[in-house]
Amino acid sequence: MSLPAYSIVHDQFKFNGVHFSKEELCAIAEGYLNQEEEYLKDAGHFILQWFDENDFVNVQTSGTTGTPKLIAIKKQAMMYSALATGEFFTLAPGDKALCCLPVKYIAGKMMLVRAFILGLAIDLVAPQSNPMEGNSTIYDFVAMVPLQVEKSMQQLHQIKKIIIGGAKVNAELAAQLQSTMTAVYETYSMTETVTHIAAKRVGEKTFKLLPNVTISTDARHCLVIAAPLLNPELIVTNDVVTLLSDTEFIWEGRIDNVINSGGIKLFPEQIEEQLSGKLSGRFFVGAIADPILGEKLVLVIEGAPYELDSTVFDSLSKYEKPKAMYFIPSFLETETGKIKRKEILKTLN
Structure with a gap:
């Protein structure tokens, strides 16, 4: 054989x-x-x-x-x-x-x-x-x-x-x-x-x-x-x-990352691409529950808090601009180093 x-x-x-x-x-x-x-x-x-x-x-x-x-x-x-x-x-x-x-x-x-x-x-x-x-x-x-x-x-x-x-x-x-x-x-x-x-x-x-x-x-x-x-x-x-x-x-x-904020659909990955190079360290965009908008767009940054430059969000539309910002000392990760977005966002609600 x-x-x-x-x-x-x-x-x-x-x-x-x-x-x-x-x-x-x-x-x-x-x-x-x-x-x-x-x-x-x-x-x-x-x-x-x-x-x-x-x-x-x-x-x-x-x-x-x-x-x-x-x-x-x-x-x-x-x-x-x-x-x-x-x-x-x-x-x-x-x-x-x-x-x-x-x-x-x-x-x-x-x-x-x-x-x-x-x-x-x-x-x-x-x-x-x-x-x-x-x-x-x-x-x-x-x-x-x-x-x-x-x-x-x-x-x-x-x-x-x-x-x-x-x-x-x-x-x-x-x-x-x-x-x-x-x-x-x-x-x-x-x-x-x-x-x-x-x-x-x-x-x-x-x-x-x-x-x-x-x-x-x-x-x-x-x-x-x-x-x-x-x-x-x-x-x-x-x-x-x-x-x-x-x-x-x-x-x-990813459709499971799509944010529906006040009826507007937002792709976090597209917003992150526009912010890339303008922030220190790792970051991601996500959503937390909001009584008015349904989902509120937030920016999550890894590390100690710091002051952001006023021009950071200039390239974003008014819907794409984060409504809140959070600093996390260290991101949760998978074994291969990918950020556990959903787990981190749950800690912010």
Whole structure:
């Protein structure tokens, strides 16, 4: 009986500079289980899971929009996702890649899968805020979260292509990235679609679909994804989008974040984009209950209170200007560093 395609390691694959067979990788993974560093243990568990007899992998969701949970994803789907990424970003066997995201989650797992399937030479490092520190290697392809990109600005010339996920890139960082020689992309992704199904260059508004994905919208104007090679079910999201074509869309914001203030619908993400770069530290826009407006728009800033410049809200319409402002010493976060907006807002009511 022939082996499934996903269980075969590409002959140009390298791990930390050395080519390993499936058996050798599993031996390394066994050794990682005895290491103290969590990222090595997570990598070890995943490598052993990838090459076991099951046709699926258990993946933990990040908990951004709900309670973190384990879901089973077919290895075949992960392989198709890797192939689509390779085609979209024109990755070739032997290209250098860096895995600096936690392998505990789908984004880190998929970096290793892309290397196995596409024949990439991948380096595994601890998922810290500055993963390029002390690293002089030139990389063809790297996946990072926005904080890692921000902390790696001085070494971005060592990376040819970066995909950013996990959180939206703020306007200040986007402006810096547009002046670099690196091709930097924001991705639209979720665990259920085996990471990204669309990407756009930073600074642009339009997401373009990866191969073998089709999209539509429902009555709420939310994105509906059909990606049969990745997930047999139709995926109905809570992301409000504007469809430009069969393969392109603009993301407007999450419908579960939409604020209805006195009958006016407001997208927090759009307001935050206009405020980006004008406030110190992290912040977000949300709503709390109000007896007159129904929902009152508020600005929540992380850190000690300070005086805001009088021009901060000049670019906002009268409806978009926050009716109240709160300072929180430290934001509640998920394990992947995403802000728990709803939990924080509940403490303000």
